[in-house]
Amino acid sequence: MAMTMTGEVHLPADRQTVWDKLNDPEVLKACIPGCQTLDRTGENGFSAVVKLKVGPVSATFKGNVELQDLDPPNGYKIAGQGEGGVAGFAKGGAKVSLSDAEGGGTILRYDVEANVGGKIAQLGARLIDGVAKKNADAFFANFGKIMQQ
Amino acid sequence: MSMSGIGAPVRRKEDFRFITGKGHYTDDINRPGQAHAVFLRSPHAHATINRIDASAALKMPGVLAVFTGDDLAADKVGGLICGWMIHSKDGSPMKAGAHPALAQGKVRYVGDHVAVVIADTYAQAREAAEKIVVDYTVLPAVTDMNAAVKPGAPVVHDVASDNTVYNWHLGDKAATDAAFAKAKHVTKLDIVNNRLVPNAMEPRAAVGDYDFGADSFTLYTTSQNPHVARLVLSAFIGIAPEHKLRVIAPDVGGGFGSKIFIYAEETVCVWASKKVGRPVKWTADRTEAFLADAHGRDHITHAELALDDKGKILGLRVNTKANLGAYLSTFSSSVPTYLYAPLLSGQYDIPAIYAEVDGIYTTTAPVDAYRGAGRPEATFVVERLMEVAAREIGVDPAQFRKKNFVTKFPHQTPVIMCYDAGDYNASLEKALEMADYKNVGKRKRESAKKGLLRGVGISAYIEACGIAPSAAVGSLGAGVGLWESAEVRVNPIGTVEILTGSHSHGQGHETTFAQLVSSRLGVPIDNVSIVHGDTDKVQMGMGTYGSRSGAVGMSAIVKALDKIEAKAKKVAAYVLEASDADIEFKDGKFSVKGTDKSVDFPSVALQAYIAHKFNGQDLEPGLKESAFWDPTNFTFPAGVHICELEIDPQTGVTRIDRWTAVDDFGEIINPMIVEGQVHGGIAQGIGQALCEGAVYNKDGQLLTASYMDYTMPRADDVPSYNVGMTQTRCPSNPLGIKGCGEAGAIAAPPAVVNALTDALGHENVPMPATPHAVWRAAQSTIAKQAAE
Numbered sequence: 013m014a015m016t017m018t019g020e021v022h023l024p025a026d027r028q029t030v031w032d033k034l035n036d037p038e039v040l041k042a043c044i045p046g047c048q049t050l051d052r053t054g055e056n057g058f059s060a061v062v063k064l065k066v067g068p069v070s071a072t073f074k075g076n077v078e079l080q081d082l083d084p085p086n087g088y089k090i091a092g093q094g095e096g097g098v099a100g101f102a103k104g105g106a107k108v109s110l111s112d113a114e115g116g117g118t119i120l121r122y123d124v125e126a127n128v129g130g131k132i133a134q135l136g137a138r139l140i141d142g143v144a145k146k147n148a149d150a151f152f153a154n155f156g157k158i159m160q161q
Numbered sequence: 162m163s164m165s166g167i168g169a170p171v172r173r174k175e176d177f178r179f180i181t182g183k184g185h186y187t188d189d190i191n192r193p194g195q196a197h198a199v200f201l202r203s204p205h206a207h208a209t210i211n212r213i214d215a216s217a218a219l220k221m222p223g224v225l226a227v228f229t230g231d232d233l234a235a236d237k238v239g240g241l242i243c244g245w246m247i248h249s250k251d252g253s254p255m256k257a258g259a260h261p262a263l264a265q266g267k268v269r270y271v272g273d274h275v276a277v278v279i280a281d282t283y284a285q286a287r288e289a290a291e292k293i294v295v296d297y298t299v300l301p302a303v304t305d306m307n308a309a310v311k312p313g314a315p316v317v318h319d320v321a322s323d324n325t326v327y328n329w330h331l332g333d334k335a336a337t338d339a340a341f342a343k344a345k346h347v348t349k350l351d352i353v354n355n356r357l358v359p360n361a362m363e364p365r366a367a368v369g370d371y372d373f374g375a376d377s378f379t380l381y382t383t384s385q386n387p388h389v390a391r392l393v394l395s396a397f398i399g400i401a402p403e404h405k406l407r408v409i410a411p412d413v414g415g416g417f418g419s420k421i422f423i424y425a426e427e428t429v430c431v432w433a434s435k436k437v438g439r440p441v442k443w444t445a446d447r448t449e450a451f452l453a454d455a456h457g458r459d460h461i462t463h464a465e466l467a468l469d470d471k472g473k474i475l476g477l478r479v480n481t482k483a484n485l486g487a488y489l490s491t492f493s494s495s496v497p498t499y500l501y502a503p504l505l506s507g508q509y510d511i512p513a514i515y516a517e518v519d520g521i522y523t524t525t526a527p528v529d530a531y532r533g534a535g536r537p538e539a540t541f542v543v544e545r546l547m548e549v550a551a552r553e554i555g556v557d558p559a560q561f562r563k564k565n566f567v568t569k570f571p572h573q574t575p576v577i578m579c580y581d582a583g584d585y586n587a588s589l590e591k592a593l594e595m596a597d598y599k600n601v602g603k604r605k606r607e608s609a610k611k612g613l614l615r616g617v618g619i620s621a622y623i624e625a626c627g628i629a630p631s632a633a634v635g636s637l638g639a640g641v642g643l644w645e646s647a648e649v650r651v652n653p654i655g656t657v658e659i660l661t662g663s664h665s666h667g668q669g670h671e672t673t674f675a676q677l678v679s680s681r682l683g684v685p686i687d688n689v690s691i692v693h694g695d696t697d698k699v700q701m702g703m704g705t706y707g708s709r710s711g712a713v714g715m716s717a718i719v720k721a722l723d724k725i726e727a728k729a730k731k732v733a734a735y736v737l738e739a740s741d742a743d744i745e746f747k748d749g750k751f752s753v754k755g756t757d758k759s760v761d762f763p764s765v766a767l768q769a770y771i772a773h774k775f776n777g778q779d780l781e782p783g784l785k786e787s788a789f790w791d792p793t794n795f796t797f798p799a800g801v802h803i804c805e806l807e808i809d810p811q812t813g814v815t816r817i818d819r820w821t822a823v824d825d826f827g828e829i830i831n832p833m834i835v836e837g838q839v840h841g842g843i844a845q846g847i848g849q850a851l852c853e854g855a856v857y858n859k860d861g862q863l864l865t866a867s868y869m870d871y872t873m874p875r876a877d878d879v880p881s882y883n884v885g886m887t888q889t890r891c892p893s894n895p896l897g898i899k900g901c902g903e904a905g906a907i908a909a910p911p912a913v914v915n916a917l918t919d920a921l922g923h924e925n926v927p928m929p930a931t932p933h934a935v936w937r938a939a940q941s942t943i944a945k946q947a948a949e
Contacts, residue, residue, distance in 0.1 A: 097290075098287075130204025130205075131204070135867050138870060
């Protein structure tokens, strides 16, 4: 089933700083909720292990993430897919764009489209949007904190 | 009528154990040394399997084995079969793709069986299943039937490159075209019959147990027809020859058709019990039931009804696409064909009918028989058309039906069936009276004052039950005969055991069958026990579905009881020292005509076994007889249901205010059980009409895979039912029974939708008519009312 989510967040750092952090695997790992490993596999590719809980389904997703259409320091696209074993699978992407905010800082816009299948779709159908939103909020809250460090 | 014989509202004997938790279901069975199976199911609707890596799973604690389709193939275990051959218009046989119990190279729906893990405990098997790595290449899914038949659509099975299993037809096309050519009015309707998940209260389960000493298998399974399961597992799947395979279906908690079929899980459990050398048990969780029980209904239909200038029907034309899912389940091919189109004449005298049905493969769970099986779909088409046609020509829907009813019997329809008996006017008149139909207008005005929309809908259904004459269904492609067997064992003290090939999974056979025996032999029903569901006890049988256990199963018992009576009379003649021609049997007593000499049934039973009063060469000792009954015709239960409801256009909530059901089931053994069957059937039909709908998204993910997203009717969704009966005896079996198990589910959906559309003033409301759908449909009604 498909899930879409869009939003924007104001970050207290300039565009170049935000861009650098967005390309730092250690930062991403610290910010992605449930992320256990994030290892670079190529110039723009990563392998990741993420533990997720959607309603009654809890699973460890193993997958690959690739950064595409890199346009420093304005944005990129993240495309990825993961297998959660019996829990099912997830695949999708997010378009991330950065712009200067009025009065300082950076506006990050995201536009996510994802598909999930298997048990998460069967049991979590009506929870997925909520879980996705919660995870996105958590990511940017973490990311915002790192910006302030 | 005695207190416990035919016609008495006897409380169900079996209910005490059911309501006190003492039933004995498949999941209650635990064999020594038993291991547990968990199936790894496909998360994809359509994918090729490149590789299955079970190495990590095999290292998990407690794991005995992981099997895949390759292991079944190596053991030459055959695929699951579809037992009814349908031929397309051009005479070519249906295109049935292979259906392995575990996928071989490809998965075709979410929930398809990829591998099985067998471990010491269920939890260990589940944990290990997580460790199996499957490398899939995901292929595009196709869930929509119209999309599936378009060129370039993803192909589910290579044997059916256009995803079409068959293009079947029935009836006289030329005669029907001619009828339409001279029609004064033609009513046209596009209909979607929504897809349903069966949802028996007890999920499916299986325990396979191989005995190395005897080299024989026992399978405990949730089956409506254990003998058919044994036949298929033996003759087609090749688990073991029949004498080396015992199938036991103990207490079964509801089937509704979904437990007729022979599925992958029981096949794998019984086969694997020999492979791992231990009994293997599997019980479905509720999600598995949603994913992998055969679903029901799922038709798209265009139908047209031709009328003359006096409102008489001239012809009916029907074109249906039936979703058969990703594989052909055991009887799936017959449901939208021979169980559907022959019922399209309804209760009406229709001179010409032509029906075309395309069976379509999609990447969804298999679709097969579900309570009513084809007949609800046919009734929905006919009764929606009747209602809409009456509205279009401005005639009262009740009068329009009456004008077109079949009134002379036997009546040969243009679509195979020969109706043997009925009185459709009687049911309609009684229903109209009970429903206070003449004052509906007044009640509508009262509702309108409260801002509510009230509607009334009639459904005059017919069904074909008591399936079926073996030679007749054989000529239509059935792979089996549909007779039934019975054995009557009278014990020396006069208690009776009835062995039947019918199977009770909620119908109350232990009570009704005992009532029959009590009536015939004059013994109390507590002295009668019913033995069913075990292939080692009952030699052969065809099981329970299609409301056949009364009309066919009990007829076999009657035939065996006839033999018992004849034999017992001979014994009684010796005891009473009279000629057996002079022996009369009544109220449990044998007496000599014209004398006061008599002996009761238990005494005769005892004499039959001690065999002191007669010479064993002249008369065999013992009192045990068996019989097979092959029906002479289908039976034709029919009736009229009237639904009256109110819609709140502000919220879209539908409240059913009144439900009137008048059914003609022929002779009735236990009116309380019959009424219970009617109640349950209507609730299921209301479920289809207002609540239930299985939804796949375009990727083939089942979005309604739990009770959070799939709505079953609840107590407050259904009204108090006003149930009445009319009666014409069925001439096609000795008891005059027609069958009652499916009637409610057949009658209800069109009654609800006809009432909804009456309330709304237009025909555009889908099933399930959820509050959201009704709210949307009511907006145009409100707008129209405001404009007026």
